Amino acid sequence: xxxxxxxxxxxxxxxxxxxxxxxxxxxxxxxxxxxxxxxxxxxxxxxxxxxxxxxxxxxxxxxxxxxxxxxxxxxxxxxxxxxxxxxxxxxxxxxxxxxxxxxxxxxxxxxxxxxxxxxxxxxxxxxxxxxxxxxxxxxxxxxxxxxxxxxxxxxxxxxxxxxxxxxxxxxxxxxxxxxxxxxxxxxxxxxxxxxxxxxxxxxxxxxxxxxxxxxxxxxxxxxxxxxxxxxxxxxxxxxxxxxxxxxxxxxxxxxxxxxxxxxxxxxxxxxxxxxxx
Numbered sequence: 091x092x093x094x095x096x097x098x099x100x101x102x103x104x105x106x107x108x109x110x111x112x113x114x115x116x117x118x119x120x121x122x123x124x125x126x127x128x129x130x131x132x133x134x135x136x137x138x139x140x141x142x143x144x145x146x147x148x149x150x151x152x153x154x155x156x157x158x159x160x161x162x163x164x165x166x167x168x169x170x171x172x173x174x175x176x177x178x179x180x181x182x183x184x185x186x187x188x189x190x191x192x193x194x195x196x197x198x199x200x201x202x203x204x205x206x207x208x209x210x211x212x213x214x215x216x217x218x219x220x221x222x223x224x225x226x227x228x229x230x231x232x233x234x235x236x237x238x239x240x241x242x243x244x245x246x247x248x249x250x251x252x253x254x255x256x257x258x259x260x261x262x263x264x265x266x267x268x269x270x271x272x273x274x275x276x277x278x279x280x281x282x283x284x285x286x287x288x289x290x291x292x293x294x295x296x297x298x299x300x301x302x303x304x305x306x307x308x309x310x311x312x313x314x315x316x317x318x319x320x321x322x323x324x325x326x327x328x329x330x331x332x333x334x335x336x337x338x339x340x341x342x343x344x345x346x347x348x349x350x351x352x353x354x355x356x357x358x359x360x361x362x363x364x365x366x367x
Contacts, residue, residue: 106177108199115170115204118147121163121177121197124155130185133159136178136194143169170203270350279346283336286346286353290329293357297321307334322356329353 105123113119125133135150144167151162161180167173177194184190273282288303294314295302298321301313307330314321332349 106197114202119165121165123161125159125180127159127182132183134181134183135161138163138178143167143173144175167201170201172200174198270347280337282346282350283333286350287333290353290357293360297360325356
C-alpha cells in the first residue's frame with residue numbers, strides 16, 4: 091500500500107493547473123490553463139515537446155468556456171518527484187489576421203511512486219530452511235504404468251488380428267456364349283473371325299507351350315512344326331491366315347461361318363491329341 095502523502099492542485103503564476111491532485115507514475119495528468127481573448131479571437135496552442143521525465147499523450151485541446159479559452163495538455167510522467175515542464179507558447183489570433191503570443195511558462199506538479207516505502211530499502215532476509223521432501227505413495231505411478239502397458243498390449247494384439255473370414259458366396263452365373271449366327275446377323279464378321287482365331291491359337295498353345303499366343307502366326311506355326319511335325323500344319327496355316335485376313339479387314343466376301351466351324355473342330359482335335367499325349 092502506498093504511503094499517504096499531501097497533494098494539492100498546483101496553480102502556477104502563469105495559470106497552469108495539474109489534475110488529478112495525487113498522480114502516480116504512469117497516470118494520465120491533465121495540464122490546463124485558461125486564456126482570455128477578445129470576442130471573435132481564437133486561441134492556438136503550440137506543440138508540447140517530450141522530456142526525459144514526462145511526455146505528451148497527444149496534441150493540445152483548445153475549448154471555449156464562458157467567454158474564455160481553456161487549453162489542455164495530457165501528459166504522463168515516468169519518474170516520481172517534483173516535475174517541471176516548459177510549456178509551449180500560446181497564440182491569440184484576431185479576426186483581422188492580427189496575432190498575439192503568450193509565453194507558455196512552466197507547469198510544476200508532484201508525482202508519487204507506485205512502489206511502497208517498505209520496498210524502497212528492503213532489509214536482508216534470512217535463508218529459508220531445507221524443504222521437507224513430500225513422501226508420496228508410489229501406487230499411482232505403478233497403476234499408471236500397468237494401465238499403459240495393458241493398453242499397449244491390447245493395441246498390439248488388435249493390430250495382429252487374423253484376416254477376416256469371408257463367407258463364400260454363390261458362384262457368379264456366366265452368360266452363355268453368343269452364337270456366331272447372332273454376330274453375323276448383327277454385321278460383325280470380324281468378331282466371329284477374331285474369336286475363332288483366338289480359340290484355335292489357345293488350343294495350339296495348350297498342345298505345344300512353345301507356340302504361345304504372344305507369337306505371330308508364322309512364329310506359332312514354326313514352333314508347332316518343330317515340336318509336332320505330325321500336326322495338321324497346312325490346315326492350321328490356311329485357317330489362321332484366312333481368319334486373320336477377315337479380322338483385320340484385308341479380305342472381303344469371305345464366308346466366315348465355315349471358317350469358324352473348321353477352327354472349332356480343329357481346336358477340339360488339338361485338345362484331344364494334347365490330352366492323349
